[in-house]
Amino acid sequence: MSFFNVLDILGTIAFAISGALSAMNRKLDLFGIFIIAFVTSIGGGTIRDVLIGNTPVSWMENTINLYLIGCVTIVAIIFRNKLDYLKKSLFLFDTIGLGVFTIIGVETGIMAGLEPIVSIALGAMTGCFGGVLRDILCNEIPVIFRKEIYATASIAGGVCFMVLYTLNITQNSIYIITTLLIISIRLLVVKYKVSLPSFTVQK
Amino acid sequence: MSFFNVLDILGTIAFAISGALSAMNRKLDLFGIFIIAFVTSIGGGTIRDVLIGNTPVSWMENTINLYLIGCVTIVAIIFRNKLDYLKKSLFLFDTIGLGVFTIIGVETGIMAGLEPIVSIALGAMTGCFGGVLRDILCNEIPVIFRKEIYATASIAGGVCFMVLYTLNITQNSIYIITTLLIISIRLLVVKYKVSLPSFTVQK
Amino acid sequence: MSFFNVLDILGTIAFAISGALSAMNRKLDLFGIFIIAFVTSIGGGTIRDVLIGNTPVSWMENTINLYLIGCVTIVAIIFRNKLDYLKKSLFLFDTIGLGVFTIIGVETGIMAGLEPIVSIALGAMTGCFGGVLRDILCNEIPVIFRKEIYATASIAGGVCFMVLYTLNITQNSIYIITTLLIISIRLLVVKYKVSLPSFTVQK
Numbered sequence: 001m002s003f004f005n006v007l008d009i010l011g012t013i014a015f016a017i018s019g020a021l022s023a024m025n026r027k028l029d030l031f032g033i034f035i036i037a038f039v040t041s042i043g044g045g046t047i048r049d050v051l052i053g054n055t056p057v058s059w060m061e062n063t064i065n066l067y068l069i070g071c072v073t074i075v076a077i078i079f080r081n082k083l084d085y086l087k088k089s090l091f092l093f094d095t096i097g098l099g100v101f102t103i104i105g106v107e108t109g110i111m112a113g114l115e116p117i118v119s120i121a122l123g124a125m126t127g128c129f130g131g132v133l134r135d136i137l138c139n140e141i142p143v144i145f146r147k148e149i150y151a152t153a154s155i156a157g158g159v160c161f162m163v164l165y166t167l168n169i170t171q172n173s174i175y176i177i178t179t180l181l182i183i184s185i186r187l188l189v190v191k192y193k194v195s196l197p198s199f200t201v202q203k
Numbered sequence: 204m205s206f207f208n209v210l211d212i213l214g215t216i217a218f219a220i221s222g223a224l225s226a227m228n229r230k231l232d233l234f235g236i237f238i239i240a241f242v243t244s245i246g247g248g249t250i251r252d253v254l255i256g257n258t259p260v261s262w263m264e265n266t267i268n269l270y271l272i273g274c275v276t277i278v279a280i281i282f283r284n285k286l287d288y289l290k291k292s293l294f295l296f297d298t299i300g301l302g303v304f305t306i307i308g309v310e311t312g313i314m315a316g317l318e319p320i321v322s323i324a325l326g327a328m329t330g331c332f333g334g335v336l337r338d339i340l341c342n343e344i345p346v347i348f349r350k351e352i353y354a355t356a357s358i359a360g361g362v363c364f365m366v367l368y369t370l371n372i373t374q375n376s377i378y379i380i381t382t383l384l385i386i387s388i389r390l391l392v393v394k395y396k397v398s399l400p401s402f403t404v405q406k
Numbered sequence: 407m408s409f410f411n412v413l414d415i416l417g418t419i420a421f422a423i424s425g426a427l428s429a430m431n432r433k434l435d436l437f438g439i440f441i442i443a444f445v446t447s448i449g450g451g452t453i454r455d456v457l458i459g460n461t462p463v464s465w466m467e468n469t470i471n472l473y474l475i476g477c478v479t480i481v482a483i484i485f486r487n488k489l490d491y492l493k494k495s496l497f498l499f500d501t502i503g504l505g506v507f508t509i510i511g512v513e514t515g516i517m518a519g520l521e522p523i524v525s526i527a528l529g530a531m532t533g534c535f536g537g538v539l540r541d542i543l544c545n546e547i548p549v550i551f552r553k554e555i556y557a558t559a560s561i562a563g564g565v566c567f568m569v570l571y572t573l574n575i576t577q578n579s580i581y582i583i584t585t586l587l588i589i590s591i592r593l594l595v596v597k598y599k600v601s602l603p604s605f606t607v608q609k
Contacts, residue, residue: 021404023348029399031355032348046254051452053461055256060321080404118466132543137335139344141545145429145438152437196435201427201486224607226551232602234558235551249457258459263524283607340538342547 007179008104009068011097014090015041016069019134020076021083026138030077036134037073041065043130048105048122052112095186099179102127102154106161120158127154149189149196157182210382211307212271214300217293218244219272222337223279224286229341233280239337240276244268246333251308251325255315298389302382305330305357309364323361330357352392352399360385413585414510415474417503420496421447422475425540426482427489432544436483442540443479447471449536454511454528458518501592505585508533508560512567526564533560555595555602563588 019040023033042059049057059065076083083090105126109119128144128151135142144150157178164174188194222243226236245262252260262268279286286293308329312322331347331354338345347353360381367377391397425446429439448465455463465471482489489496511532515525534550534557541548550556563584570580594600 024402024404026344027401027403028344028348029401031399032345033402035348035354050253050456051461051463052466053256053459055254056315056317056321057254060255060317063318063320066320066324077402080402083404112462114462114466115469117469117472118462121472136339136542137345137348139342139545141432141434142438142543145434145441145543151441196437198433198435199430199439199483199486200433201430201489227605227607229547230604230606231547231551232604234602235548236605238551238557253456256459258457259518259520259524260457263458263520266521266523269523269527280605283605286607339542340548340551342545 007096007100010093011100012041012065012068013072014093014097015101015130016072017076017083017090018094018131020073021080022134022138024077024080028138033077034070034073036137037076038066038069039137040130040134041069043133044101044126044128045104045130047129047133048108048126051125052108052114052122054108054112091190092183095183096179098127098150098154098186099157099182101130102157102182103161103175103178106158110165116162120155120162123158123161124151124154127151149185149194152196153182153185153189156185210299210303213296214303215244215268215271216275217296217300218304218333219275220279220286220293221297221334223276224283225337225341227280227283231341236280237273237276239340240279241269241272242340243333243337244272246336247304247329247331248307248333250332250336251311251329254328255311255317255325257311257315294393295386298386299382301330301353301357301389302360302385304333305360305385306364306378306381309361313368319365323358323365326361326364327354327357330354352388352397355399356385356388356392359388413502413506416499417506418447418471418474419478420499420503421507421536422478423482423489423496424500424537426479427486428540428544430483430486434544439483440476440479442543443482444472444475445543446536446540447475449539450507450532450534451510451536453535453539454514454532457531458514458520458528460514460518497596498589501589502585504533504556504560504592505563505588507536508563508588509567509581509584512564516571522568526561526568529564529567530557530560533557555591555600558602559588559591559595562591 016037019037020033022040023036026032028036042065046057046059049055102123104123106119106123108126109122114122131144131150132142160181161174161178164177169177219240222240223236225243226239229235231239245268249260249262252258305326307326309322309326311329312325317325334347334353335345363384364377364381367380372380422443425443426439428446429442432438434442448471452463452465455461508529510529512525512529514532515528520528537550537556538548566587567580567584570583575583
């Protein structure tokens, strides 16, 4: 198992916990908690696979993640009142997840022979759309459309990946630089409370 | 036409009526009522087909259900104030629909050579996700995430189906036992007002 | 570039602007505005492609539209307070878009050898479901389920297209008649404030 796999697992765990927490905050029942945890964790990759025709989608062929998410959700339910102490670790895991999932999405696009702009879009989808589905199912406007430079970090990472890929740099260097870039953007953004502008239409 | 087809038709009818009723309760217009009826009835199977790559999706190849749903919706609109008298029959039809759709989903997964856990997930999707789409389109948190042992009955049925299938029991016996199990769970749950626990996060 | 392509571009522009406006009205940030503009413009065609298995979906193979939507969105943000003056042109563009997208959807169904009723449904999806996704992402009940004869105009156009197609009329005549029909219905409906009935269920 490579270092990249370890990061992938950390990301999957963080996304599952974020889904389970959202569901508990909305007072969903046990089944709802599991579904939201799954959807948050594998939803982005599923949308990507469906759009490019990579079916049956990944989680059906590689079911180990399902068991992982199931266990994580049980742990998250048991320790639901302790998760606040882990806030910082969870934020870091989530950001790692964003980085890893973005890379997996961009690579999938390149493998499928799609144009760079499409590959970057696939990276952002893989990284961000699990959270979009989570928010839709919880009947909220997706948080990434409202605040935080989250998707923007993913897109910046995707652009960085494509540039480095064109320069023929070794795969491992691309992985590391892209992941570090996404993590740095997220950390800086949260530290300095940067957010994208929104625009008001005068009535 | 087999006995199973008859059950399938009853389920499709019940799901269409439940969709049409939801739409009328939300004061949607005629078009909205039809769309929600269709989505509730064929939405679960459509998501299943898209995820495993079974395209064009089933309702495009087998359009008889579209006409059936259209007619049922018209009848539901005309008799909208009488449907209360049919509440018990509708509940039974809906539960039959859940059972039949679950079985169709699990079988589709087995045919596609997918792992047992994935087949069970496909069964639950086929049975429950039409209702999830209905609730999302009506701007509500899906009811199956909040109360009632609905999806859980479907999952229990899926597990039962897989176990019996492994034991090499005849297809008809599997169908009957699985459907009866799902119906029994639903009836018991509603009678004794059982619901899954939800968990509060202390702030 | 044919006359039809010009209409397609007008439609894409109108849909992108309508998405960007919705997003700004909901106070979404810059990223949210772009995503909603994209989804409104290409969402209907994407759902169509996914359901019939035409993957990778159209916008991945024909990326020119992505750049067009991106530019239109920037212009819409800059001139957001001037768009009111363009209300009538935008309404016309939007209606042209509905007509063109409907035709593209119906034709896609015919090419894929699907039944007429399915082709008409694909036309309505291509024309209307971008707006449905826009409203779901903005956490609203889709406007086309609640008021305005919008989807109905699309369906009428689809039926008209299928009838003319069966009569072996030249492609250009079919395009023009169908588009004119859809535009006329929309104009008449808005002028005379016609709307589909909704039905109340007595409690």
